Amino acid sequence: MKKGGCPICDFVEFRLHQALERFLDEGINTPHTRAKIEWTNGFCNYHAHRLLTLGDPLSHAILYHDFINNVMKDVPDKHSKTDRSAHKECFFCNIQKSNDDDYTKAFLEFYDNRDFEAQYEENGILCVPHLVAIQHIRFSNKKTVKRIVDTTMEKYKNLNHHLSEIKRKSDYRNTHEKWSEEEKDAWKKAVHIFNSYPGIRP
Numbered sequence: 228m229k230k231g232g233c234p235i236c237d238f239v240e241f242r243l244h245q246a247l248e249r250f251l252d253e254g255i256n257t258p259h260t261r262a263k264i265e266w267t268n269g270f271c272n273y274h275a276h277r278l279l280t281l282g283d284p285l286s287h288a289i290l291y292h293d294f295i296n297n298v299m300k301d302v303p304d305k306h307s308k309t310d311r312s313a314h315k316e317c318f319f320c321n322i323q324k325s326n327d328d329d330y331t332k333a334f335l336e337f338y339d340n341r342d343f344e345a346q347y348e349e350n351g352i353l354c355v356p357h358l359v360a361i362q363h364i365r366f367s368n369k370k371t372v373k374r375i376v377d378t379t380m381e382k383y384k385n386l387n388h389h390l391s392e393i394k395r396k397s398d399y400r401n402t403h404e405k406w407s408e409e410e411k412d413a414w415k416k417a418v419h420i421f422n423s424y425p426g427i428r429p
């Protein structure tokens with residue numbers, strides 16, 4: 228919560244980073260994992276580029292040698308039904324989806340803990356996709372969901388106030404007024420709150 232953003236996004240991002248690192252350390256040498264990734268035609272655009280940012284030329288050479296071999300087999304073959312441009316069921320998308328579901332449910336469960344709720348009131352702010360996901364959890368305690376929604380709406384109201392101030396202070400009559408620290412970040416924060424973090428949600 229202390230980071231001040233969406234705690235679910237932060238956790239999903241943290242776990243994704245761990246999964247990418249673990250894959251390069253161990254997964255690459257696990258035949259079962261390698262076969263699964265080859266079968267699903269590598270990674271989606273986002274996760275391929277995330278893995279790339281971690282470096283590791285040897286792991287990439289091992290993986291992409293196989294991927295490109297498959298392309299050379301399938302693409303010239305008129306009878307091949309495999310679409311080598313598609314990357315459905317990406318290994319990391321699946322991990323991410325399952326973490327996303329788990330942490331969304333966990334947030335709702337933990338919210339009945341008074342300390343957790345107080346921490347959220349003080350620091351966090353759920354992004355819109357995760358707030359809506361919490362509303363759609365089946366068999367949930369509706370009162371808890373309402374408390375989360377009400378508290379989050381207060382936070383959105385506050386964020387929108389900062390956005391209004393940015394608009395007002397950008398008017399030529401008010402450009403002499405200094406931007407507060409919160410206003411300096413509010414426009415960036417609004418993008419994260421509205422669209423979640425890069426690659427966390429479609």
Ligand SMILES: [Zn+2]
Pocket residue numbers: 233234235236237353354355356357423424
């Ligand atoms: Zn989020």
Ligand SMILES: [Zn+2]
Pocket residue numbers: 270271272273274317318319320321
């Ligand atoms: Zn993916």
